[in-house]
Amino acid sequence: MGETVITARGLTKSFKGFKAVDGLDLTIERGMIYGFLGPNGSGKTTAMRMLTGLLTPSAGTAEVLGMSVPKDAEALKYHIGYMTQTFSLYGDLTVMENLKFMAEIYGLPRASQKGRISELLERYELTELAERFAGRMSGGQRQRLALAAAVLHEPKLLFLDEPTSAVDPESRRHFWEQLFDLCDAGTSIVVSTHFMDEAERCHRIAIMEAGQKRADGSPQQLMDAMGASVVELEGPTLREIRRRLPHVEGIVTAAQLGARLRVLVNKSIADPVAFLTSRSETEGATLIEQVRPNLEDVFVTSTGEGRQ
Amino acid sequence: MRSSGLSPLRSLRRIFAIFSKELAQLRRDRMTFGMVIMIPLIQLVLFGYAINTNVRDIPVAVVDQSQTGISRTLVQIVQATQVVTVTENLPTPEAAEEAIKAARVRAALIIPADVAGRLARSPSIGLGTPPSTSEETSRPVAQWIVDGSDTMIASAIKSLRAMPLTEILRKAPNRSTPTFEVSLFYNPEQRTAVNIVPGLVGMILTMTMIMFTSAAIVRERERGNMEMLINTPVKPMELMIGKIIPYIFIGLIQMMIILGLGNLLFNVPVGGRMLDLFTGTLLFIGASLSLGLVLSTMAQSQLQATQMTIFVLLPSILLSGFAFPYEGMPVIAQYIAEVLPATHFMRMIRGFVLRDAGLAELHRDVLWLAGFVVIGLTVAALRFKKRLD
Numbered sequence: 050m051g052e053t054v055i056t057a058r059g060l061t062k063s064f065k066g067f068k069a070v071d072g073l074d075l076t077i078e079r080g081m082i083y084g085f086l087g088p089n090g091s092g093k094t095t096a097m098r099m100l101t102g103l104l105t106p107s108a109g110t111a112e113v114l115g116m117s118v119p120k121d122a123e124a125l126k127y128h129i130g131y132m133t134q135t136f137s138l139y140g141d142l143t144v145m146e147n148l149k150f151m152a153e154i155y156g157l158p159r160a161s162q163k164g165r166i167s168e169l170l171e172r173y174e175l176t177e178l179a180e181r182f183a184g185r186m187s188g189g190q191r192q193r194l195a196l197a198a199a200v201l202h203e204p205k206l207l208f209l210d211e212p213t214s215a216v217d218p219e220s221r222r223h224f225w226e227q228l229f230d231l232c233d234a235g236t237s238i239v240v241s242t243h244f245m246d247e248a249e250r251c252h253r254i255a256i257m258e259a260g261q262k263r264a265d266g267s268p269q270q271l272m273d274a275m276g277a278s279v280v281e282l283e284g285p286t287l288r289e290i291r292r293r294l295p296h297v298e299g300i301v302t303a304a305q306l307g308a309r310l311r312v313l314v315n316k317s318i319a320d321p322v323a324f325l326t327s328r329s330e331t332e333g334a335t336l337i338e339q340v341r342p343n344l345e346d347v348f349v350t351s352t353g354e355g356r357q
Numbered sequence: 358m359r360s361s362g363l364s365p366l367r368s369l370r371r372i373f374a375i376f377s378k379e380l381a382q383l384r385r386d387r388m389t390f391g392m393v394i395m396i397p398l399i400q401l402v403l404f405g406y407a408i409n410t411n412v413r414d415i416p417v418a419v420v421d422q423s424q425t426g427i428s429r430t431l432v433q434i435v436q437a438t439q440v441v442t443v444t445e446n447l448p449t450p451e452a453a454e455e456a457i458k459a460a461r462v463r464a465a466l467i468i469p470a471d472v473a474g475r476l477a478r479s480p481s482i483g484l485g486t487p488p489s490t491s492e493e494t495s496r497p498v499a500q501w502i503v504d505g506s507d508t509m510i511a512s513a514i515k516s517l518r519a520m521p522l523t524e525i526l527r528k529a530p531n532r533s534t535p536t537f538e539v540s541l542f543y544n545p546e547q548r549t550a551v552n553i554v555p556g557l558v559g560m561i562l563t564m565t566m567i568m569f570t571s572a573a574i575v576r577e578r579e580r581g582n583m584e585m586l587i588n589t590p591v592k593p594m595e596l597m598i599g600k601i602i603p604y605i606f607i608g609l610i611q612m613m614i615i616l617g618l619g620n621l622l623f624n625v626p627v628g629g630r631m632l633d634l635f636t637g638t639l640l641f642i643g644a645s646l647s648l649g650l651v652l653s654t655m656a657q658s659q660l661q662a663t664q665m666t667i668f669v670l671l672p673s674i675l676l677s678g679f680a681f682p683y684e685g686m687p688v689i690a691q692y693i694a695e696v697l698p699a700t701h702f703m704r705m706i707r708g709f710v711l712r713d714a715g716l717a718e719l720h721r722d723v724l725w726l727a728g729f730v731v732i733g734l735t736v737a738a739l740r741f742k743k744r745l746d
Contacts, residue, residue, distance in 0.1 A: 126590040137585035153374030154589045156367045
């Protein structure tokens with residue numbers, strides 16, 4: 050195991066009695082993409098803001114790149130990059146002007162500045178757009194500019210707050226390729242998301258709910274360690290089965306996915322297929338089979354109603 | 358590890374980056390850019406011509422109850438003063454009162470039927486001084502009824518009270534020795550523009566400078582740029598200074614437009630104290646800008662920032678000595694006026710351009726403005742937190 054870039058112990062933030070983040074423990078290792086997965090209001094952004102020194106924790110401690118936050122936040126800012134949820138560069142400046150502004154703010158040496166900017170323009174396919182006003186670009190283009198600005202000063206650690214909520218799936222795929230390139234070059238990345246497919250790409254994720262971390266591990270580990278088996282049913286009367294099932298002891302949830310009903314059965318039931326086949330509630334099902342769990346199943350079992 | 362950014366060079370680069378960014382944004386905001394030039398231009402021309410405290414041609418009515426040659430001559434000499442213009446002839450004092458109430462005229466001259474007799478006995482024609490106790494001789498020749506609600510109109514008419522009437526008798530004017538000899542320095546022709554134009558520099562700078570900067574920080578917040586900025590190593594003081602520099606130039610340009618055009622159009626002297634003038638204006642611009650920045654750190658939206666600007670602007674117009682003499686205000690109002698940068702600038706600029714005074718003579722105002730800049734910038738930088746909580 051490599052060195053850690055973020056260590057947090059009991060990190061808590063209360064706003065007028067409401068705990069946005071509640072006792073968060075984190076250990077994030079260098080060179081990985083770490084994801085915060087959770088619904089809106091689960092404390093992802095607040096946690097990130099505490100880790101970058103924008104918010105003062107109400108309790109707990111955090112160390113980022115060996116510096117304690119928020120005490121050393123100003124010194125830390127040279128070594129971290131932050132991409133905000135909404136586009137926050139200047140819409141009335143061109144791509145080039147925005148990047149030059151950021152380069153000067155971070156004090157990039159004049160000699161290497163030009164080369165660094167054109168390298169990023171090239172890498173993020175912005176060269177043709179260099180003279181375009183940022184406010185007149187598409188969501189995907191703006192996102193590439195925001196990423197270029199966030200990594201301009203070669204941060205060791207990059208924070209991305211729901212980076213792909215405003216872009217199309219194609220741009221999102223492309224964006225993740227770029228994140229893996231950065232990661233490969235040695236940058237550690239912390240990303241928050243509420244997309245399952247996005248979370249699945251992370252090396253490690255923390256499932257957040259109501260300010261608390263519900264689960265932590267690699268997507269595969271989480272799926273393996275899930276406290277439920279996944280069974281899918283087919284048949285003509287799925288809606289009725291869907292209504293009856295939640296009342297059955299041992300059933301975590303049931304949700305319809307197209308022509309199939311996806312049922313999470315508590316791990317305590319050794320043979321979930323036999324169990325479901327034997328129950329009268331599944332009458333009318335033509336097919337009952339166990340399938341591989343996915344991250345959504347993990348999310349459902351570790352949060353809300355599904356939590357055990 | 359790279360340095361934590363304490364080097365002054367790095368600070369200067371950041372200030373310059375913010376300055377360039379502000380300039381680029383300002384240049385693209387055509388409306389704002391146009392206002393920078395148009396506000397001083399239009400307001401100077403408008404107010405330079407419009408504001409006049411030497412009241413002339415007040416519309417008045419005449420109620421001539423004597424209908425004699427003497428009464429007609431009396432009306433003519435009154436008109437010849439140019440203070441009033443007779444717009445109506447009315448039969449009775451009651452009709453005159455109606456005309457004043459309806460605001461058709463601001464005053465009425467009532468000439469009694471026995472005007473000739475009164476005139477003959479009047480001391481104003483210089484037949485020696487009769488005893489003031491004498492009922493017969495102390496009666497005035499005629500009476501003015503005045504709408505006294507506007508004190509400036511009222512005092513203009515009151516100035517006619519002791520008007521010499523010797524012309525009626527084709528007699529040389531009574532050259533009596535005045536009690537005081539009055540020499541009018543700096544504005545011997547008593548032209549209002551001489552006082553108004555330098556004052557306008559203060560007014561326009563107060564308005565544009567505070568307005569621009571009060572929106573400066575809050576705009577970044579409203580447009581979402583603030584979250585990005587506070588994630589960078591930029592320091593609050595660097596941000597504040599970088600943001601006000603473009604407006605310093607704008608302020609100086611506005612000052613030059615107003616004084617230059619004021620000289621051209623209204624023949625208002627500019628004086629020879631150029632260095633003092635620029636230093637004083639710079640101080641005032643700095644004070645207004647830092648005040649604007651403080652407001653900007655308080656405002657939650659650009660609308661609030663505009664409201665706060667007006668909150669400062671109105672007392673700056675009314676209490677600074679621009680519109681009314683500072684000396685005429687009650688002591689408490691004078692204290693409030695002393696706090697406003699505009700009051701100090703009003704004294705300074707009138708001193709520089711009209712009285713040829715220098716920074717040394719006006720050092721109290723200079724010190725106050727300098728202190729205001731330092732305190733304002735510090736408060737703004739302290740109030741600006743790079744935290745969200």
